[in-house]
Amino acid sequence: MSGGEQEQRNYYLGVDVGTGSVRAALVDQCGVLLAFADQPIMKWEPQFNHHEQSSEDIWAACCIVTKKVVRGIDLNRIRGLGFDATCSLVVLDKQFRPLPVNHEGDPHRNIIMWLDHRAVSQVQRINETKHRVLQYVGGVMSVEMQAPKLLWLKENLRETCWDKAGHFFDLPDFLSWKATGVTARSLCSLVCKWTYSAEKGWDDSFWKMIGLEDFVADNYSKIGNQVLPPGASLGNGLTQEAAKDLGLPAGIAVAASLIDAHAGGLGVIGADVKGHGLACEGQPVTSRLAIICGTSSCHMGISKDPIFVPGVWGPYFSAMVPGFWLNEGGQSVTGRLIDHMVQGHAAFPELQAKATASCQSVYAYLNSHLDLIKKAQSVGFLTVDLHVWPDFHGNRSPLADLTLKGMVTGLKLSQDLDDLAILYLATVQAIAFGTRFIIEAMEAAGHSITTLFLCGGLSKNPLFVQMHADITGMPVVLSQEVESVLVGAAILGACASGDFTSVQQFASCPDCGNRRFPKKLQQRNDDCM
Ligand SMILES: Nc1ncnc2c1ncn2[C@@H]1O[C@H](COP(=O)(O)OP(=O)(O)O)[C@@H](O)[C@H]1O
Numbered sequence: 001m002s003g004g005e006q007e008q009r010n011y012y013l014g015v016d017v018g019t020g021s022v023r024a025a026l027v028d029q030c031g032v033l034l035a036f037a038d039q040p041i042m043k044w045e046p047q048f049n050h051h052e053q054s055s056e057d058i059w060a061a062c063c064i065v066t067k068k069v070v071r072g073i074d075l076n077r078i079r080g081l082g083f084d085a086t087c088s089l090v091v092l093d094k095q096f097r098p099l100p101v102n103h104e105g106d107p108h109r110n111i112i113m114w115l116d117h118r119a120v121s122q123v124q125r126i127n128e129t130k131h132r133v134l135q136y137v138g139g140v141m142s143v144e145m146q147a148p149k150l151l152w153l154k155e156n157l158r159e160t161c162w163d164k165a166g167h168f169f170d171l172p173d174f175l176s177w178k179a180t181g182v183t184a185r186s187l188c189s190l191v192c193k194w195t196y197s198a199e200k201g202w203d204d205s206f207w208k209m210i211g212l213e214d215f216v217a218d219n220y221s222k223i224g225n226q227v228l229p230p231g232a233s234l235g236n237g238l239t240q241e242a243a244k245d246l247g248l249p250a251g252i253a254v255a256a257s258l259i260d261a262h263a264g265g266l267g268v269i270g271a272d273v274k275g276h277g278l279a280c281e282g283q284p285v286t287s288r289l290a291i292i293c294g295t296s297s298c299h300m301g302i303s304k305d306p307i308f309v310p311g312v313w314g315p316y317f318s319a320m321v322p323g324f325w326l327n328e329g330g331q332s333v334t335g336r337l338i339d340h341m342v343q344g345h346a347a348f349p350e351l352q353a354k355a356t357a358s359c360q361s362v363y364a365y366l367n368s369h370l371d372l373i374k375k376a377q378s379v380g381f382l383t384v385d386l387h388v389w390p391d392f393h394g395n396r397s398p399l400a401d402l403t404l405k406g407m408v409t410g411l412k413l414s415q416d417l418d419d420l421a422i423l424y425l426a427t428v429q430a431i432a433f434g435t436r437f438i439i440e441a442m443e444a445a446g447h448s449i450t451t452l453f454l455c456g457g458l459s460k461n462p463l464f465v466q467m468h469a470d471i472t473g474m475p476v477v478l479s480q481e482v483e484s485v486l487v488g489a490a491i492l493g494a495c496a497s498g499d500f501t502s503v504q505q506f507a508s509c510p511d512c513g514n515r516r517f518p519k520k521l522q523q524r525n526d527d528c529m
Pocket residue numbers: 017018019020021293294295296334335336338339361363364456457458460461
């Protein structure tokens with residue numbers, strides 16, 4: 001492209017709110033990422049299994065990263081803005097001010113995070129109802145979804161929170177409201193986490209049966225009675241106030257949002273794999289499984305007709321790719337589990353010192369250390385005597401059992417760096433076996449998956465990627481663009497701007513070769529297992 005043509009480029013902004021940080025990217029009309037910034041966000045764990053965040057802190061981080069990525073750019077070329085975020089529950093009062101979700105009454109902490117497991121008794125009672133909406137979440141509602149958390153607030157914080165609340169938002173919808181003043185909710189959030197049906201809307205009998213009839217009585221105004229598809233343009237775009245906060249011109253198109261895993265899925269599932277000899281080449285997109293691996297891993301498979309997979313969320317209609325049903329398998333802690341195992345080991349200080357001295361991340365150092373100690377063997381054999389069961393935070397899929405705990409067998413008295421490296425390897429392998437377990441359940445129910453498309457922080461770890469290829473026996477495709485979740489968010493902005501007629505048009509645009517071609521294919525290493 002010549003310099004002159006380059007000036008004619010349109011730009012789209014994607015903002016991705018993960019569990020640990022907010023990221024923003026400036027993306028061009030070919031899906032090429034031109035600028036990136038990230039900013040950590042605050043998290044509180046006031047008691048075991050209670051996880052909270054602050055919507056003000058998250059918005060402030062969105063403003064910092066957005067201002068950074070547009071520095072030096074002609075702002076008039078920015079055509080659209082899209083948000084994705086974790087499916088955490090944001091609570092505001094009738095004047096849109098934060099309300100406390102904690103016994104301490106701290107209104108700053110007004111978000112119950114997705115991984116919060118406080119609502120155990122509530123979800124057990126919801127599951128005992130056997131209500132028909134449960135068919136669409138794999139047969140069992142997860143404690144991580146919104147209905148049990150809302151019931152917990154009603155039963156535990158009646159005066160300080162529940163009675164004063166005016167708005168309960170999924171975090172992606174909070175962000176689009178904050179940017180536009182429009183309280184419409186994304187179909188993605190409501191279908192996946194709130195029991196809304198794309199075809200039938202809210203089911204009054206469910207809310208009445210579980211003791212949240214309040215929502216029915218006020219026509220769902222607090223949880224959303226205007227629902228839009230992801231990528232739909234909201235109101236008059238960016239408000240003056242939000243534009244000032246974000247350092248952007250007012251009026252830019254803002255899209256109805258996506259949950260983070262769904263943005264990642266949208267960013268990778270349409271990749272052009274021509275010429276790489278993959279089984280999915282020339283096959284329907286339904287033969288692909290997108291796995292978004294960060295703090296957690298989410299396994300996104302789509303189908304033309306609804307498929308009911310016990311213990312796997314969905315089927316959700318049009319929640320990720322319009323017109324397709326989605327099943328979402330998941331592992332609640334993956335990146336978080338690896339960090340936990342490595343950082344909690346007695347040899348972690350030594351690892352940190354050695355990694356710093358060699359200018360490597362601790363994971364790059366551990367990966368090279370495993371290569372050193374494996375000698376002539378394949379690395380997988382290092383764990384023949386050591387095994388990890390990875391459900392330290394319950395099992396999301398396919399067992400759907402929040403009471404499960406983690407296990408390690410084969411421990412010795414040694415606490416040296418070799419021991420840490422092998423425990424790390426066994427943890428990565430256990431996570432990959434969890435993925436295989438999920439794929440087996442999806443296939444038994446009717447999915448036919450041949451190829452994995454990975455993105456998210458953990459996809460930057462070559463050992464994690466190789467173990468997924470080895471243990472599932474499927475090739476793993478990594479996108480040219482590492483920050484695929486942000487590409488997914490920017491696709492929403494492009495769609496809202498009207499430059500693209502649908503999210504699919506951008507996600508599989510024939511001119512976007514740079515983004516669509518795989519960067520790397522990781523094939524199974526047969527010697528390894
Ligand atoms: N280069 C890397 N090598 C190994 N692990 C990584 C790398 N980058 C990120 N991670 C791991 O990925 C996880 C975070 O992924 P990320 O997508 O940023 O999470 P989230 O979206 O939940 O905030 C962490 O466990 C982190 O240790």
